[in-house]
Amino acid sequence: MKKRFVLGMILALTAMLAVGCGSNNTAPAGTNAANETNAAKASKPEKLRVALLPDESPSTVITNNTALKEYLSKTLNMEVELVVTTDYSSMIEAMRNGKIDVGYYGPLSYVLLKQKMENAVAFAAKVENGSPTYQAVVIAGADTGIQSLSDVKGKTVAYGDVSSTSSHLIPKEMLLSEGKAEAGKDYEEQFVGAHDAVAMAVQNGNAQAGGLSKPIFESMVEKGTIDPNKVKVIAESKPYPNYPWVLNGELDAELQEQIKQAFYNLKDEAVLKPLKGEGFAPIEDKDYDVIRNMVELLGVDLESV
DSSP: OHHHHHHHHHHHHHHHHHHHHHHHHSOOTTHHHHHHHHHHHHHSOSEEEEEEOOSSOHHHHHHHTHHHHHHHHHHHTSEEEEEEOSSHHHHHHHHHTTSOSEEEOOHHHHHHHHHHOTTEEEEEEEEBTTBSEEOEEEEEETTSOOOSGGGGTTSEEEESOTTOIIIIIHHHHHHHHTSOOOBTTTBEEEEOSSHHHHHHHHHTTSOSEEEEEHHHHHHHHHHTSSOTTTEEEEEEOOOEEOOEEEEETTSOHHHHHHHHHHHHTOOOHHHHGGGTOSEEEEOOGGGGHHHHHHHHHHTOOGGGO
16 A cells, blocks of 8 residues: 555656646747747837947037938838947947947948858948949158158057058058058057047147048048148058948848838938948948958957957
8 A cells, every 4th residue: 555655656746747847848828929029129129229430529420410310210210329339349249239230330340240240231331433432541741751651660650440441451451561561560550549530640740640531531621620731641542342331130121121222222412421422332241351351461360359
């Protein structure tokens, strides 16, 4: 009798454990629905967070692009928030961590993002002078005696952000390939954070030369921020694929397509002027292989950038 009782207890416990294991594998009613709801919220946000490049002060960038915010909000029929991060690296991390949905990246910062976030989708590049390409320039103080790229030897060269393409990678490659000047060996480099800061550093004599985006430099001269009698261009780069707009591939597919079309169909000069472009053309990840090749040539460690 006692043996039967013990055996019965063992069987009962076994049945309870089996039920318990089954309950772990089957979510309670409503749990899957809740997860699906959270996923839907993540892929179709109520507010689209759009990040712009920190090439100038955040307040200036946001104020200048109010028309872009209004255009996207109206076209997509949703609330839009403009975001400007402290630097390129924090912009990369912001998209990786789901804090921004769409971002306007420099070519190098996009390459860095893509290496860390496979589902980052580059979809549009700014069109300038009829082409989705742009150039960088190397500038110098008018009274420094610098006439060519090789003349920077023994001088101080200002760059913007370490993750910037036209304010670091391209001018550094120009100085190395054409000027035979290597950073840290032939000249001292300093990073001042943004394109406009590079031009100001050269004009104020804090650096004898510097590298930045050609459109940004020309814009500063046009506004009178930079005096062409004090700062001159000593070299222009060849054309490179322009700054890409990038979206988070986890966004709802329909919303992704709407965002793409909003940029492809953008013709409003009030929106385009602050972005210094004529429009936006479709691009692909492979268009930025030329940047990856430059990274390899310069021996840039992407993990440390």
